[in-house]
Amino acid sequence: MFEIRLVQQAAWDVPVDSMPLASGYLKAVLDSRDDLGTETNTEICNFRGGAKLTEMARELLGDGRAPDLVAFSVLGWNYRSFGCLAETYKQLNPRGTVVFGGVHVANQAERVFREFPCVDVVVNGEGELTFADLVGYLLERRGDLDPAHVQGLSYRRPDGTVETTPDRPRIEDLDIIPSPFLTGAIPMTNAAGGFRYDVALMETNRGCPYKCSFCYWGGAVGQRVRSFSRQRLAEELDYFGFHKAPVVCLCDANFGLLEADEEFVEDLIGTRRKYGYPRALESSWAKNKSERFRRIVTALKEHDFHSSFMLSLQTLSSDALTAMDRKNMKLNQWESLVDWLAGEGMDCVGELIWGAPGETPESFLAGYDRLSERLTRTAVYPLLLLPNTAYTDQRELHGFVTVRGDDDDFEYVLTSRGATLAESLRMQRFVFWARLLDENHYLHHVWAPARTLTGLTQSQIITGLMEHFEAAPEPAAAAFLDLIPVLAESPGVVRALRALYESPELEEIVARWWRTVMVPAFPPAWRGFAAALYEFERWSRPLYVQPGRALPAGWRQDGPDAYVSEPVPFAVDVAALLERGVTPASPPPEPEGASYVFRSPAGFYYNADNHEISRGYRGLARDVRQADFGRVPAAPPSA
Structure with a gap:
C-alpha cells in the first residue's frame, strides 16, 4: 500500500480547527480513482495555526511509519515550517517524495528548490488532477522521479536538474x-x-x-x-x-x-x-x-x-x-x-x-x-x-x-x-x-458620536489612543507595546486583541484615555453622555470568557448559548440617543437615566480572531422597561 499524507495548517492560532479544504479535494480525487484508491492510503494531517514544529513533526511522523509521499498545501504563513518538516521527513525516508502545492509556491520552483533541497515537486496551478497523475506515476515507477508526461508541475530529477512540464489546462467541468x-x-x-x-x-x-x-x-x-x-x-x-x-x-x-x-x-x-x-x-x-x-x-x-x-x-x-x-x-x-x-x-x-x-x-x-x-x-x-x-x-x-x-x-x-x-x-x-480597534470592533458604538460631536476624524481618534498608550507609565502598557510588531500583520493583531480582552489593566488604560482625553473634547453639555457612552461600549463588547474561568462581575449564564448581565444603570438613555443619532445641532440629552440588561452570545473566546464572525457576538442592550431583546445576534460557537 502506497502511504500518502496531506498536510495543511491554518493561518490563525485559535482553539478551533480550520477546514482542510485543499487537502480534502486531493484525498477525494485519489479515493475515487479506480486505479489509485485501492493502491493508496491517504491521510490528512490538519494543524492549527499555533502548532509548533515539534508538535507537527510528532503527529506527522511520530508513529514510526514514514509515508511514501508527503504533500504540503503551502501558503505564506506555513512555507518555512513545511520546508523544515520536509527536511525531517527525508531523514526518515530518503527515498520518499515531498510535494509542495498552493499559490505561494506555484511557478516558484527555482526559489523553492534552492531554499529547500528536500522538496522534490512543485505543483503549478490547480492541483487535483495533476497530483493524482503524479501519484499514478509513482505507483508505476517507485523510486524514480522523472514524470515528464504529467502536466502542471516542476520537479527535480535524480541528477539534480530541474524540469517544468507544460501547464495543465484549467478544469472546465x-x-x-x-x-x-x-x-x-x-x-x-x-x-x-x-x-x-x-x-x-x-x-x-x-x-x-x-x-x-x-x-x-x-x-x-x-x-x-x-x-x-x-x-x-x-x-x-x-x-x-x-x-x-x-x-x-x-x-x-x-x-x-x-x-x-x-x-x-x-x-x-x-x-x-x-x-x-x-x-x-x-x-x-x-x-x-x-x-x-x-x-x-x-x-x-x-x-x-x-x-x-x-x-x-x-x-x-x-x-x-x-x-x-x-x-x-x-x-x-x-x-x-x-x-x-x-x-x-x-x-x-x-x-x-x-x-x-x-x-x-x-x-x-x-x-x-x-x-x-x-x-x-x-x-x-x-x-x-x-x-x-x-x-x-x-x-x-x-x-x-x-x-x-x-x-x-x-x-x-x-x-x-x-x-x-x-x-x-x-x-x-x-x-x-486601526485593525485592532475598528476592524475587530473593540470600539464600535463610540465612533460616530465622537466624530460628530468632537470634530475629530476617526484617524485622529485612533492616533490619540496610540499616543496615549505610548506615554502610559504602567508596566502593562509597556508589555502591550512590546506585542506590537513593526509590520501590522494579522498574528500580531490577534495577540494584542486577546491581550486587551484578558487584561483588566489594559482595559483601564483605554478607559482612562476616554475619560481624560476624549470626554473633555466633547461640548460641555455632552460630556455626561460621553462618559456614559464608553460604559455602554464596555458592556456591549462580546463577552470574552476563557475556558475554566469565572464570568466577569455582573454577568450570569443564560442557557447554554448566551450570557446576560444584571441591570446596569446609566445617567442618560444612551441606547435611544445612538438609535436616533446625534449631531452638533441636537439638543443636549436630559439626565433622565436608563437601565439596561445586556445579552451576549456565548463562544466569543473561540472566534475572537475572525473579525467577520466575531461581530455576531456583540452584546445587545435591552431597556429593563422592554419586554424582550427582540432579535438576538446569536451565533453559537463551532467548538
Missing part, C-alpha cells in the same frame, strides 16, 4: 472533482459530535475576471469563471445544515457576479429552513455591486442571515488605483451602495491597503476617514508582494522596499514611491491600531 464533504474525505464532527470547524469552507466557482496588480486569487486571475453545478452545491449545503455548521464561508473571488449565485442563496435559505443552519454567510463579494447583488442582500436579510458586505476598494487615491489596474471597476458608486445597505440595516465593511504605489500618508488617511464616515467598519491591511502578481514583476518600477515577515514568508512592503521609510513605518503603526 468542476463537478469531475469529487466533493470532499459528500465523499467523507473531510470529517465533519469532533469528539463530542459537534461541528468541528470555525466555518464551513466552500467553493461555488473558480476564476476571477480581474487582474489587480496585488492579487493572485487562486492562481486564476484574469480568467473566465467556472462553476460547480447547482445540484452538487445544494447537496453540500444540505450536508452542512445537517451537521449544524453555523457559518458558510465561500472561497469565491466575486460572489454575486453570476446568476448561479442567486440560485445558491435560494438553496442556502432552503437549508436554513430545513435544519436551522447555517446562520451566516461570508464571502468576497463582486467588486461591482449589481442589481443581482442587491437581490441577494435583500434575500439574506429577509431570512435573518448574518453577513458582512466588504467593499474591496483598497484605495481612494486615483494615482494608486491606476497603478493597481483597478480602473475597470465602478468604485465611484460606493457611496450610494453604502447608503442603500444602511437603509436595509446591513453591515458594510470597507477594505483598504496601505503601501500601494502612488499612495501617500495624507491620501491614505483621507481615504480612511472618508470611508469611516459612511461605514460601520473599515478593514486596513499592509501591502504584500505576492508571488506571480504584477506588483512583484514591477518592483523596480514602483521602488518597493520589502522585508519578509518574522513568522511567515510574506514579503511586506516597507515603502514605495509616495512615502519615506520613516513615514511608512509610522503608518504601519497606525494600521495596526
Whole structure:
C-alpha cells in the first residue's frame, strides 16, 4: 500500500480547527480513482495555526511509519515550517517524495528548490488532477522521479536538474472533482459530535475576471469563471445544515457576479429552513455591486442571515488605483451602495491597503476617514508582494522596499514611491491600531458620536489612543507595546486583541484615555453622555470568557448559548440617543437615566480572531422597561 499524507495548517492560532479544504479535494480525487484508491492510503494531517514544529513533526511522523509521499498545501504563513518538516521527513525516508502545492509556491520552483533541497515537486496551478497523475506515476515507477508526461508541475530529477512540464489546462467541468464533504474525505464532527470547524469552507466557482496588480486569487486571475453545478452545491449545503455548521464561508473571488449565485442563496435559505443552519454567510463579494447583488442582500436579510458586505476598494487615491489596474471597476458608486445597505440595516465593511504605489500618508488617511464616515467598519491591511502578481514583476518600477515577515514568508512592503521609510513605518503603526480597534470592533458604538460631536476624524481618534498608550507609565502598557510588531500583520493583531480582552489593566488604560482625553473634547453639555457612552461600549463588547474561568462581575449564564448581565444603570438613555443619532445641532440629552440588561452570545473566546464572525457576538442592550431583546445576534460557537 502506497502511504500518502496531506498536510495543511491554518493561518490563525485559535482553539478551533480550520477546514482542510485543499487537502480534502486531493484525498477525494485519489479515493475515487479506480486505479489509485485501492493502491493508496491517504491521510490528512490538519494543524492549527499555533502548532509548533515539534508538535507537527510528532503527529506527522511520530508513529514510526514514514509515508511514501508527503504533500504540503503551502501558503505564506506555513512555507518555512513545511520546508523544515520536509527536511525531517527525508531523514526518515530518503527515498520518499515531498510535494509542495498552493499559490505561494506555484511557478516558484527555482526559489523553492534552492531554499529547500528536500522538496522534490512543485505543483503549478490547480492541483487535483495533476497530483493524482503524479501519484499514478509513482505507483508505476517507485523510486524514480522523472514524470515528464504529467502536466502542471516542476520537479527535480535524480541528477539534480530541474524540469517544468507544460501547464495543465484549467478544469472546465468542476463537478469531475469529487466533493470532499459528500465523499467523507473531510470529517465533519469532533469528539463530542459537534461541528468541528470555525466555518464551513466552500467553493461555488473558480476564476476571477480581474487582474489587480496585488492579487493572485487562486492562481486564476484574469480568467473566465467556472462553476460547480447547482445540484452538487445544494447537496453540500444540505450536508452542512445537517451537521449544524453555523457559518458558510465561500472561497469565491466575486460572489454575486453570476446568476448561479442567486440560485445558491435560494438553496442556502432552503437549508436554513430545513435544519436551522447555517446562520451566516461570508464571502468576497463582486467588486461591482449589481442589481443581482442587491437581490441577494435583500434575500439574506429577509431570512435573518448574518453577513458582512466588504467593499474591496483598497484605495481612494486615483494615482494608486491606476497603478493597481483597478480602473475597470465602478468604485465611484460606493457611496450610494453604502447608503442603500444602511437603509436595509446591513453591515458594510470597507477594505483598504496601505503601501500601494502612488499612495501617500495624507491620501491614505483621507481615504480612511472618508470611508469611516459612511461605514460601520473599515478593514486596513499592509501591502504584500505576492508571488506571480504584477506588483512583484514591477518592483523596480514602483521602488518597493520589502522585508519578509518574522513568522511567515510574506514579503511586506516597507515603502514605495509616495512615502519615506520613516513615514511608512509610522503608518504601519497606525494600521495596526486601526485593525485592532475598528476592524475587530473593540470600539464600535463610540465612533460616530465622537466624530460628530468632537470634530475629530476617526484617524485622529485612533492616533490619540496610540499616543496615549505610548506615554502610559504602567508596566502593562509597556508589555502591550512590546506585542506590537513593526509590520501590522494579522498574528500580531490577534495577540494584542486577546491581550486587551484578558487584561483588566489594559482595559483601564483605554478607559482612562476616554475619560481624560476624549470626554473633555466633547461640548460641555455632552460630556455626561460621553462618559456614559464608553460604559455602554464596555458592556456591549462580546463577552470574552476563557475556558475554566469565572464570568466577569455582573454577568450570569443564560442557557447554554448566551450570557446576560444584571441591570446596569446609566445617567442618560444612551441606547435611544445612538438609535436616533446625534449631531452638533441636537439638543443636549436630559439626565433622565436608563437601565439596561445586556445579552451576549456565548463562544466569543473561540472566534475572537475572525473579525467577520466575531461581530455576531456583540452584546445587545435591552431597556429593563422592554419586554424582550427582540432579535438576538446569536451565533453559537463551532467548538
